[in-house]
Amino acid sequence: MTYAAEKLINLADYPIHIPGPARDAVLARVRGALAQDGCAVIKKFLTPAGIAALTAEADSVAEQGHRSFNRTNAYFTQDDPSLPQDDPRRQFYDRSNAFIPADNFVADAPLRSVYDFPGFDEFIRECLQEEAFYRYADPLADVIVNMAEEGNGFPWHFDTNNFTVTLAIQNAESGGAFEYAPGIREGDENFAEVARVLAGTSDRVKVLELEPGDLQLFRGRYSLHRVAPLRGARRRYVAIFSYVQEPGMVGAPERTMQLYGRTLPIHHQRAGQRNDAYID
Numbered sequence: 001m002t003y004a005a006e007k008l009i010n011l012a013d014y015p016i017h018i019p020g021p022a023r024d025a026v027l028a029r030v031r032g033a034l035a036q037d038g039c040a041v042i043k044k045f046l047t048p049a050g051i052a053a054l055t056a057e058a059d060s061v062a063e064q065g066h067r068s069f070n071r072t073n074a075y076f077t078q079d080d081p082s083l084p085q086d087d088p089r090r091q092f093y094d095r096s097n098a099f100i101p102a103d104n105f106v107a108d109a110p111l112r113s114v115y116d117f118p119g120f121d122e123f124i125r126e127c128l129q130e131e132a133f134y135r136y137a138d139p140l141a142d143v144i145v146n147m148a149e150e151g152n153g154f155p156w157h158f159d160t161n162n163f164t165v166t167l168a169i170q171n172a173e174s175g176g177a178f179e180y181a182p183g184i185r186e187g188d189e190n191f192a193e194v195a196r197v198l199a200g201t202s203d204r205v206k207v208l209e210l211e212p213g214d215l216q217l218f219r220g221r222y223s224l225h226r227v228a229p230l231r232g233a234r235r236r237y238v239a240i241f242s243y244v245q246e247p248g249m250v251g252a253p254e255r256t257m258q259l260y261g262r263t264l265p266i267h268h269q270r271a272g273q274r275n276d277a278y279i280d
């Protein structure tokens with residue numbers, strides 16, 4: 001069975017493949033939101049049929065998810081005992097989730113039908129106004145599903161990537177709000193305000209309740225953010241589309257092993273040829 005992307009993507013509201021005023025209006029709104037606070041949401045980017053098809057696909061490969069656990073601070077750095085105990089760099093949180101590797105999402109199935117839809121990449125590029133913009137060439141990581149269960153979440157952090165492109169597929173029964181402090185470390189690290197966010201006393205935190213089918217573009221390098229802990233039996237599924245600034249990039253073998261539980265020959269062939277892209 002093949003899936004026509006036209007039935008999965010809400011092209012009536014978002015004609016991303018047709019140059020013209022309707023597409024320009026979507027671009028203008030997304031760019032405005034990104035300029036304002038580094039975050040843009042395209043509500044109901046998927047049709048109801050699209051949500052159903054991507055959910056069924058994620059369910060069908062969920063057993064292939066690779067779970068990983070670690071303790072991390074907001075900066076993904078090691079502990080530094082020379083700093084005061086209450087410094088934000090010394091606040092460590094549990095992180096656990098599972099990534100379903102990209103090679104479980106085969107051509108012509110729903111998720112890749114969206115990703116491969118002619119004009120999708122270019123639309124994303126124009127939203128972000130990035131010049132150097134290539135799909136991640138990693139067959140385990142170009143498009144994945146992040147699967148999380150009760151108790152999981154993604155604790156407060158700054159991203160190492162310039163931007164993240166995610167598509168909400170299924171929410172947990174409750175919890176899982178996307179919380180972020182726009183631009184909190186623009187200019188300087190602003191540790192005092194970061195500490196208030198971690199303590200739950202900052203008034204700079206915005207809360208987004210993303211719904212299945214919503215597409216999110218987020219610049220997380222300067223905006224501290226988290227996914228609040230999940231509750232209930234239902235899994236949360238989010239697809240992550242990855243783009244990088246150079247063609248041909250794949251993940252480093254150790255990092256790939258950690259995130260996906262296996263590597264492919266390409267990870268070893270290309271190791272050390274160029275800087276690695278750490279998509280996380």
Ligand SMILES: O=C(O)CCC(=O)C(=O)O
Pocket residue numbers: 146154159164166178220225226227238280
């Ligand atoms: O799962 C999400 O909605 C976003 C997670 C996140 O912040 C990240 O992958 O860096």
Ligand SMILES: [Fe+2]
Pocket residue numbers: 157158159164220225
């Ligand atoms: Fe993030």
